Amino acid sequence: MEKFERPTKRKPEETRPVEAEAGVIKKADGSARFKIGDTEAYAAVYGPRDLHPKFLQDPKTGILRCSYSMLPFSGDGTRVRPGPSRRSKEISLVTEKALLPVMNLEDYPNTVVDVFIELPQTDAGSRCAGICAAAIALADAGLIMKDMVSAVSVGQVRGHLLVDLDGDEEHMDENEAADVPVAMIPSTEEITLLQMDGIVTKEDLSKALEMVKPALKEIAEKQREALKKKYEREA
């Protein structure tokens, strides 16, 4: 196999630079900003609060409701039409499924926890950034969570496995770059989100999942630091 160098000179298992911050939206119960390379996500959490319409209420537990949305000027410059689309609905759903395993809302029957994720800037890996931001925001809201949820994508470009593809890398492959977003609970290494776009062999997929774990744990540390920093800054 020929030698392959990433356009940004990153190592194959290296993520883009990560920035995380908690409590950026003062009126929300919890909020966070998560930036990885040129992809940036804001998340705001409201609740637990009263849930309407009433038929959605669950007397056994509170529910989690996520909404993912890209701002019109995000992306490559072709206006992203606001409002729900097939894609954003799908991502909202998988985000909810990725976060739910760490949450325990049984103490809040008949209520909802709303998570709003907005992306002002996207350059691949936006659902992962959204999940990372949402996890920080949920913790910032003081909710019971057994751990963070950290997410990053892993992909295959021209036969090479690479962690955290950016937009350029996604478009490099003549055929199609494979892109696999992964979300994991760091303490137990349980995977809560695994999607695949493109074609990866079974062996490569297992290799990719092993390769992405250290990156995910690093991201988890960044998420935790962000929460701690919020309470240092106010000194």
Add this chain to the structure above:
Amino acid sequence: MSELLAKEREVVVPGQVLANGIDYIPGNGTYRHDDKVLANRLGILSVEGKVLKTMPLAGRYMPKKDDVIIGRVDDILMSGWRLEINSPYSAVLPLKDASFDFIAKGADLTKYFKLDDYVVVKITQVTSQNLVDVTAKGQGLRKLRGGRVIKVNPQKVPRIIGKKGSMVSMLKRATDCKVIVGQNGFVWIEGSPEMEVIIVRAIRKIETESHYSGLTESLKGFLEKETGKKIEDDAPENNDQKVN
């Protein structure tokens, strides 16, 4: 061999390993995974012997029996009032617990509490589904007239009240305002407009700095600077208000 991996009074975050080994016991806000104890919410760690707990730093108010809270009349029901209590759940003030007066069937309930009135009430019952009943009969429980109500982080209420009410009584002494702090994070303040503004700023200061030591001192300095008068230590307590 068990070892503690976080310090007492440190800010801990979900999933952080607090201790290794089976000698430590998980308390509120922590859980055991294999032989480790981990935090399951954002909070401040407290170590009591072998028991690890976290004190929450954020989160909404959860109704608890016997809490004295401030509610806003949200709706008038057939036989009572629905109160908004800064919580995921609302409270119901039934007719029989609203007043010592006899309220006849079919009477006009707005004579007692109108929409948007604020009332100091005490929680009499909370069910498993978090249905909340309150009473307005009891010492210090009444409708609030005048003044203003602000919302604070319910987890900071104990700090605003202080040990045996020391913080709130200092605020009252410094500003000559009347203050009632509801456990649910609604705070009622009544006094001269200038002093009300100072007290609101003082409370915001407590909220943001509550997890740091020397809070009382820094707040005393702030109040003395803002009001321009000296605060004597342990002035005779004339607490007309009893806060849990």
